Amino acid sequence: MAAIFEPDPGMMAASLALAPGARPVASIADLLAADGVDCVLIASPNHHHLGQLEEIAARRPLPVLVEKPLFTEAADTERIAALKARLPLMWVAMEYRYMPPVTAFVEQADDATGGIRMLSIREHRFPFLAKVGDWNRFNRNTGGTFVEKCCHFFDLMRLILKSDPVRIMASAGQAVNHLDERYGGEMPDILDHGYVLVDFASGARAMLELCMFAEGSRYQEELCAVGGSGKIECRVPGPGRFWPRHLGAAPMPELIVSPRNPPGPRLLEIPVDARLLEAGDHNGSTYFEHVRFVAAVRGQGSVEVTPQDGWWAVVMGLAAQQSAREGRAVDLASEFAMPDQLTVTDFSTISPNC
Template structure:
């Protein structure tokens, strides 16, 4: 491997293009080749990475000998198959977008693949690396005196248009609790330092996409819901999701509470969606509220404007790529591995089952592997 890392990219839709922009902010990197079957997305990617070669098939991309690593940012339903094809062809370090898979049946495929894969796999959970959330996680133990309750609220815009409207249907995306919320289930496991044992949810489709038609179908993705998760160490966590609330000042509001106090992270949405007539977009905040002495302490967490311009995740994609780049160079190990990605998906599937059945769902992450165990 030379000092300059050469990337292959699979999928250059909205998220793939964000990956391109952030990779190019790193020193000693190049976008060597791209596989993107959609013509409009190829054109957009070519504007960002004009020196990249475009491959007509996935196998053409994998046959290139100049690649040091791969980024998979294709539609959700393609992830597991493309990862399997990579495993059959060559074992390159790979950063793969969440979710790792979309159906409970795919778990066995993932575990079989992972057992034999001889290179690092990093699952892209960008929310871990948002600067305000990183500060929140770092300060949380001292401010709370030990986490007891965690709540995550995301009130945001509806799902954006994607190629072929793949994200409008549960069969393609895995469903909202998998596609959108696996980020938050990953954060819950990270913050609690424990494993989930019971999931209870109420969710559905109330407002979004009901007037859309694709062929003779109406989208079936959910747009709101509540999820409560009990963890093995006694911590309780809650997710409050609404995807028809883009008028809010902050998109994510995360709160952790313990015997010593409370800490919150208030995170704005993408700056490009902020109404111009309101002036500059808001800056993320951390609010520390100790029980003694009482009184909140508010601090801003500004993000480098160049990183804000490179994507919609408050600079998180850049910081994630910094760390993945170190993995490719052999200087670090993946911080978000296959097990993390798998468990986040299984929590999302459990939330969807709970919402559909009206019953709590227990989870089993025992020696036999993670699975949905039964309805309680």
Template sequence: MRYGIIGTGMMGCEHIRNIRLLPDVEITAIADPVETSLKWAEANLGDWRPARYRTAAELAESAEVDAVVIASPNNTHREVLEPLFGRDIAILCEKPLATTIPDAQWIVAQAAKSAAPFWTGMEYRYMPPVARFIDQVHGGRVGRLHMLAMREHRFPFLVKVGDWNRFSRNTGGTMVEKCCHFFDLMRLITQSEAVRVYCSGAMDVNHLDERYGGETPDIIDNSYTVVDFANGVRALLDLSMFAEGVEHQEEICATGDKARLDVIVPPGDIIFSPRVPLGAPKQVERESVAVDETAMKAGSHHGATFHQHEAFARAVRGEGPVEVTAEDGLKAVLIGAAAELSAREHRVVEIAELIGGAG
């Protein structure tokens, strides 16, 4: 299977390292307008010598590829995708699908016309501890799910080429750029759709003294977001981008009428806490979910990028389904956009507001 990589910065290089772990594949084309980024890619390619291009259009016109991974800046996704649609090329497009709802809707419409697989990159689904946690929730281990809480306390946004990730106009805003991962997980875990969103968030600590072309960054660095789902489940996301010293970067907690289930990453432990009679001994069970060391070292997502690529390759070869569709990408953007609007206007936002009441 022949891959092309469009966008060879930090995330593009993580894709390259993980694709190299797959059997019977080769990266035959790379594209990026920045020479430094192309050299980063070549440093990760080993003995592969792909053709080099400056634009997605050049790659689409000339390269011999079966699948393309798009890891360019968020606000370029539509432009990058335009020359690829209509060709027999499978696409894995990094999250967020787009920075605006109209662009995301356009991508969904174009993907629906294509016979080739279209996959939205949502790595967090594929962290082995998180995947097992989801299976257990869906298997009824907590009983009927009522509450879902997520926490990501982490390091600030990294420096990217051209500092594009410092401004909401380029990223869609933190709640789209960063948090679409968690909103996607909320939909997956609850098996329902978001109805309304309330977000309290601001840029309080990070990037305050940074200036780019005379402009100050405008990206949220901490927030609480509450999401009501159609099936009655309520979900919470607690985000801090200035808590790099904590032991656990991600925590997810599902509480049902029979038990609570937690997953913490790292280290990748799942904690089961069934309800007990008042005063009775706790019956907490803890398991550690192993992650392949090679996959762990190939990326920064607890082995998830490798497992996502395994599933994507199966879909391209017709051996499995597309597990994260363009529609999934759109719905994560919708929740993120609602959270951004809520934080700006200090109010509850109905999802129907953003899609004109349509389903």
């Protein structure tokens, strides 16, 4: 049995069109009281995630898949730590891990590079889309662009490098997008471009390049890892619905392995089921992650994106926001202390999606 709590009438209608057998309910309390509901998916605006998790933990602790980001303010850290002990299963929806080309990149990166020393992630994409009530136009609701948009990439950095970050430096701004928009007389304050440099405890270095006014790009995400033995790259196209139809078929995701000796780049295309591409914008990743979440709920798998992973992804974004704002490097150990309940590190690995 499925139930949906959605306070916006338009979104409720859209949700029921996708899941016509679901029962609409008027509150989270009603959702949790519904017979047959045995797990919960939270896909609400960022600033509601934490409060809704706490309500679930207080009323009826069920396994939860919560959309990123896990929280939006540094002061929320202790509340996240408390939830870990109260909820039987909490999985943070870092779905970029589950894009088939990214999965292949993660699995092959160490062998291709001989041990990664440099990692770069580039996202050149379209501006933030319009959301219900325009909540995503302001840092106070999103945590800031480096939290809202880029927590995915900070999560990937930790996953790929199998290490925790120690220092972050960023430069960013709002140059093109949303400058002529006003909401209650207030101009949006979200960043639309920037660079972030991250030093890791392992000695590896990573860089993020974000541009949100580059929707004309052939590829939306590009990952590159380099080590003593070679280089590996991953190229992921954006949503097919944005690809210009007059150009023909949308690009295919690619993996490129470039050894140093003997040199000779090898290109491998990573096809994704067309039905999954039509169902969503993230290269089929939502489907693959949900399958794994359901398996974990049924006791047939483990949580692959933990509250600790969610904490790090947000903290890295908050530190990047702070660095860009203050014009200085941010030392994570001294400025963002992890609660004891979240200190066990387990760098998850993911298996092939096939």
